[in-house]
Amino acid sequence: MNKIIIFLFAFIFSLNAFSANRYVRAAGGNSSAASTWASTSGGTDSVAVPTSADDVFLDAASGQLTIDATFNCKSFNCTGYTGTLTHNSVALASQGNVTFVAGMTYTTTSGTIQFDQAATFISAGKLIASLNCSNSIGSVVLGDNISYVASKTCLLATRGAGLDLNGKTVTGNSATNRVLVRPNSTVALGTSQPIIVNGGTFANCDFRDIQFSSVSNLDLSAITGGSGDCGGNSITGGGTVLTFTTPVDQHWTSGVTGNWSNAARWTSRVPLPQDNVFFDVGFSASQTVTADMPRLGKTIDWTGATGTPTFAMTSVANTAYGGLTLISGMIISSSQNQTFEGRGSFNITSAGKNFGSSTRISIAAFGGTYTLLDSLSMNDSLYLLNGTLNLNNFNVTSYFFVSAGISNVRCLNMGSGTYTAVGTSGDIWNVDTSTNMTFTKGTSKIIISGLGASTKGWKGSGLDYYDVEFTGGGTGAILFKNSSSFRNITINPPKTVNFEAGTTQTVASFTAVGTQANPITIQSTSAGSAATLSDESGSNILKYCSIKDITVQGGAKWVSPLALGNTDVSGNTGWTWYLALGLFWIND
Numbered sequence: 297m298n299k300i301i302i303f304l305f306a307f308i309f310s311l312n313a314f315s316a317n318r319y320v321r322a323a324g325g326n327s328s329a330a331s332t333w334a335s336t337s338g339g340t341d342s343v344a345v346p347t348s349a350d351d352v353f354l355d356a357a358s359g360q361l362t363i364d365a366t367f368n369c370k371s372f373n374c375t376g377y378t379g380t381l382t383h384n385s386v387a388l389a390s391q392g393n394v395t396f397v398a399g400m401t402y403t404t405t406s407g408t409i410q411f412d413q414a415a416t417f418i419s420a421g422k423l424i425a426s427l428n429c430s431n432s433i434g435s436v437v438l439g440d441n442i443s444y445v446a447s448k449t450c451l452l453a454t455r456g457a458g459l460d461l462n463g464k465t466v467t468g469n470s471a472t473n474r475v476l477v478r479p480n481s482t483v484a485l486g487t488s489q490p491i492i493v494n495g496g497t498f499a500n501c502d503f504r505d506i507q508f509s510s511v512s513n514l515d516l517s518a519i520t521g522g523s524g525d526c527g528g529n530s531i532t533g534g535g536t537v538l539t540f541t542t543p544v545d546q547h548w549t550s551g552v553t554g555n556w557s558n559a560a561r562w563t564s565r566v567p568l569p570q571d572n573v574f575f576d577v578g579f580s581a582s583q584t585v586t587a588d589m590p591r592l593g594k595t596i597d598w599t600g601a602t603g604t605p606t607f608a609m610t611s612v613a614n615t616a617y618g619g620l621t622l623i624s625g626m627i628i629s630s631s632q633n634q635t636f637e638g639r640g641s642f643n644i645t646s647a648g649k650n651f652g653s654s655t656r657i658s659i660a661a662f663g664g665t666y667t668l669l670d671s672l673s674m675n676d677s678l679y680l681l682n683g684t685l686n687l688n689n690f691n692v693t694s695y696f697f698v699s700a701g702i703s704n705v706r707c708l709n710m711g712s713g714t715y716t717a718v719g720t721s722g723d724i725w726n727v728d729t730s731t732n733m734t735f736t737k738g739t740s741k742i743i744i745s746g747l748g749a750s751t752k753g754w755k756g757s758g759l760d761y762y763d764v765e766f767t768g769g770g771t772g773a774i775l776f777k778n779s780s781s782f783r784n785i786t787i788n789p790p791k792t793v794n795f796e797a798g799t800t801q802t803v804a805s806f807t808a809v810g811t812q813a814n815p816i817t818i819q820s821t822s823a824g825s826a827a828t829l830s831d832e833s834g835s836n837i838l839k840y841c842s843i844k845d846i847t848v849q850g851g852a853k854w855v856s857p858l859a860l861g862n863t864d865v866s867g868n869t870g871w872t873w874y875l876a877l878g879l880f881w882i883n884d
Contacts, residue, residue, distance in 0.1 A: 320334075320354050408426040408428050421441075466496070471520075501519070507532055527617060568591075606626065609655070621643070646671070664683045681702060698723075709736045713740055725755060751794075785807070789815065818843050844868065
């Protein structure tokens, strides 16, 4: 028995040794500095920065605290505090309750309050910027109404056991400074996460992939500011009907320049995600529309506009939940990322307009399809994150093509067009996994044409391509990082092509024709460890190529006449090397 008591005492002592109370000292300071923290209220000792095992207190004896780096705690209690809590653009991550009080000052523009376990959040009327409920067991319960700062990027994220409104209201700052209510960033697009309604409601909010748990039908159509439907929302828990604000086509009705967020410029309201948007009646000459809303609406159509209007996508990153139709006479001014997130079938017509630098276009169409109706040109990357992108036989020019770091269901239909990737460094064609990726090659050609001295990567991820050509000047090498199949690979000089050791590129034809002045280097990435080229039939004749650690296989002939400037460096297997003698070839 004594041994058991001693063991329990030691166990309890060990737990206490790893958890403690932490108080902000009277001098205050940054949360990341040990000098900010004391072990007792009003204390002056400097102790370790709090961890997720420690209860944190700001009380009457505490000075100003700035959360300057990601901050973890067991709970965060401001009872009695009358100072200022400044929350920078980082997370305050709590394992338990967070309690603000009326007498304190809370200042933030983009800080996140994050819950990793079941807890209660009391905001005491303080305006927040982002709430992330990442709890897997037990709900985060609102202890009072929560309201948000005047920002267009405010967020309420949920995952796992979700958020319990507990009869309270979540209120965005205004009809234009709205809150996006969605699953948190660890949840794949199209996977809904719960919010327990429990008598609560919303104002000035947009919703994506939220599963509302309600004992009765839920009508959000008339909430203050309207309810935005970004797709994927549902209802459970007894209720069967979920109603959002009815879509209304919005036309730009004013004949003057203005911001998207100006309600006076629209038919009846700033467009909600479910509203189609038109620039037609009364839109002409040199008017500029600045897209200063993060969610622009559904399909955006400039058909009917005349003159040389400007569409300025320069303020914030934008998402459209439908298609896009531009016109040839307009001007595109873009420097923010554009995302297309429609969940049906939509088209993109760029009318010859080029999307500018720093303008990444992302297709994130869960269960949806986007089809090009003309060629697309952009000075940044094209991302395929979800859904189907149908190039529809049109040409595309971008710096990079990226469908990487994900296993979402996605499909790229190439058709007969040419995709030209002009990036100068990094993985220019980047499909790092073929999981849930469908690639329909058609009779397409992919050209990697970037200049410069940096290595340009190709990640084909085992997919079957049609024609791929590497061209462009500069000394930067081409690096094949994994195995794929091709109808034809063409290498133009001057190029160094490195094939990742241990990989196999399967081709129907391989063309590498250098010159005496501009030879081509073809080699494995690891000296003495081969990469493989495989071709079942025909002949592949190379000229002015330096070849090292490359194995060739299959029924085809791989011929590298030494008289045509080729060099057998070392480590090559399966090649046929010839010397020239008069009009005859003699096997070496």
